[in-house]
Amino acid sequence: MAELKDIYAARVAEGAIRPDPAQEAVLPELERICVDLARPVPKPGFFGRRKPPEPVQGLYLWGGVGTGKSMLMDLFVAAVPVPKRRVHFHAFMQEIQSGLHEARKRGVDDAIVPVADAIAAEVRLLAFDEMQITDITDAMIVGRLFERLFAAGVVVVTTSNRPPEDLYKDGLNRALFVPFINEIKARLRVWEIQGETDYRQGRMAGAAVYFTPADAEARAALDAIWADLTQLGANDPVKGLHLRVKGRMVDLPRFHNGVARVSFWDLCGQPLGPADYLAVADAVRVLILEDVPQLAEGNFNQAKRFVTLVDALYEAKVRLVMSAAALPEDLYTLGTGSFEFERTASRLREMQGAGWGG
Secondary structure, three states, X not given: OOOHHHHHHHHHHOOOOOOOHHHHHHHHHHHHHHHHHHOOOOOOOOOOOOOOOOOOOEEEEEOOOOOOHHHHHHHHHHHOOOOEEEEEHHHHHHHHHHHHHHHHHOOOOOOHHHHHHHHHHHOOEEEEEOOOOOOHHHHHHHHHHHHHHHHOOOEEEEEXXXXXXXXXXXXXXXXXXXXXXXXXXXXXXXXXOOOOOOHHHHHOOOOOOEEOOOOHHHHHHHHHHHHHXXXXXXXXXXXXXXXXXXXXXXXXXXXXXXXXXXXXXXXXXXXXXXXXXXXXXXXXXXXXXXXXXXXXXXXXXXXXXXXXXXXXXXXXXXXXXXEEOOOHHHOOOXXXXXXXXXXXXXXXXXXXXXXXXX
């Protein structure tokens, strides 16, 4: 089995990735987990019973967007020779909530037990993208869920944009969540990756992020930004991100490495509201929004949703890249709501600044 440092060096040599000392420093941490997981699992004893092996200490890799966390996870997961699953943390918790609901319908006393045991029976490694806790329901169950997964020998490797101490920061009843933070620190080695290629402070600093008109030239520019930020090739498969918000599904058709790419109609042509846009702003760090049309009374509802979306992105300091039919000040000039849109236009201008989102 090739070592991760050799795989990384080969990717650099072929020009697929850029060399980065901060990324290279993480490779030994990921390699030690690979090596441990590659060891054979001890066979059951004479009576057919054995305690699950104590799992190797996992990794909590955190840092700014664009530091290469997801790319390193790509290399790591591909190299690990055991049953594994890689999933966005938000999507994983949605699955857990659905599993708990089904278990309760069957009359199970402690729904977490069958849900956690089913996961442990299928995988030895859980690899999460973007660990973050914003929902009180999730906050109240993750402690017991992960305690049982760890006890079953499941290894966890996760990325996050924030240190463990900032998970569920200022959340309701946060004191009940603190034991989970302590468990994370005990079971996962915490590593901050401090690269120099942050999307917002590196690659995108001073770069154009607003393109008008929304024509073929603008699409080509967005294609280039998407490729640079995600490090995906033209033929690489792209998964979407599906967020469940109050029983509704909010679909982001293209998502990778903290970057989502959607059309105006994907988000503003659907009956979505503030809670949906807050969930989007919480799940992504860069949003590429395509084909924003001229706004007027004829598409007033879509325009209102666009305003709400921009507000959510603005408050969350999400980097916005977009193509539109006109400049911000000219997007909505006539009809009901045009005066109120001036604030949105101002925010769109501010969000184009080189230091935005830093």
